[in-house]
Amino acid sequence: MKLLLHTCCAPCSVQCVEALRAEDIRPDLFWYNPNIHPYTEYKARRDTLVQFTTDEGLDLHMEDDYGLRTFIAGVYPHFENRSDGEIPGEGPPDVTGSPRCAVCYRLRLDKTAAYAAAHGYDCFSTTLLISPYQKHDLIREVAEGMAGKYGVQFFYRDFRPGFREGQKQARERGFYMQKYCGCIFSEEERYLGKRE
Template identity: 35%
Template sequence: MAPKLLLHGCCAHCTAYSFKYWQEQGFAVSVYWYNPNIHPFMEHQSRLEAMRKLSAEMGFELITEPSYHMAEYFKNVSANVDGRCRICFDMRLGQTAAYAAGHGYEYFSSSLFISPHQKHQDAVCSAEALAKETGVRFAYADLRKRYSDSRHITKPLDLYRQQYCGCVYSEYERFGKPNSPA
C-alpha cells in the first residue's frame, strides 16, 4: 500500500505539477486547502474554485479547511510584517501537518516548493520544524525548475490565475506605486 501524503495546495497552478510529482514518487496524495493569507475574501474564493476544478480534472481528493481564520492571520503577521512569510508558512503548514497527524497521513508537503516567488528556505525551515513537532514526516523536493511544467498542465484548463502571492502585502508590492509608503 502506498504511503499517504497530504499536500498543502497554495493554488491550483502550483498544485498541478506538485500533485503529479508526488504521485509519481509512489505516494497516495490528497490535497489540503488552507490559505487564510489570501485576500480579499473573493480572491480566496476564486482560487479555491480553481482548485476544485483542478481536483475534478486530475482526480485527487481535495480536503478544504472550513474555517478561513482571517483575523488570526492578521493578528499573527501584523506585529512582524517583515517576517510575515515565515509566520504565514508556519500557520499554513502547521495546520496541514496537524491535519495529517490527526488523519493517518505519514507525510506532508506543499505546493509552495514549486513556486519561484516564495521564500523557499523559510518554507523549508518551517516544514522541518513542524515535522519534528507533529511526528509527521516532511516530504521535500525543490520543484522550482518545474514551475513552467505546472503552468503547462493548467493552461488548457482555463483556470483562474492569480497575479500575486495572496496576502494584501504582496498585492501592494505587486501593484502599489514604487515610491509609496507601505
C-alpha cells in the same frame, strides 16, 4: 506512502501532483490558506482547486476558513486588541522586511502537519515548494519544525523546475491564474511594482 499535500492553488498543484505521481505517490490535497485576501481572491483560488481535484480524481480536505483576522493577528499580534487598527509603538509599521512570510508559512504548515498527524498520514508536503517567488529555505525550515512538533515526516521535494510547465498547463486548462502571492501586502507590492 500516505502523503498530505498542502496546496495554495490549482496552478501550483498541477506539476507537484504530476511529479509525485511519477514517484508512484498519489497525494491527498489539503486546503488551508488564511493568508489569501480579499475574499473574492480566496474564493476564486479555492473553487479552481476544487475543479482541479475533481478533474484529477484526487481527495481534497478543506479547512475552509477565510482567515483575514487570523492572518493579520499573526503578522501583527496586537492588531486585534486595538480599536483604531494602529499597532502599539510609532504608528502603523512598514511591512517591508516584516516576518509576514514566516508567519504565513507557520500558520499553514502547522495546520497541515496537525491534520496529517491526526488523520494517519505518513508525511506532508506543500505546493509552496514549486514557486520561485517563495522563500524556499524558510518553507523547508518551518515545515521541518512542524514535522517535529506533530511527529509526522516532512516530505521534501524541490518542485521549482516544474513551475513554468505547470503554469502553462494551468493556462491551457483554463484555470484561474492569480497575480500575486495571496496576502494583502503582496497585492500592494504588485501594484507598487516591487517584490519582497
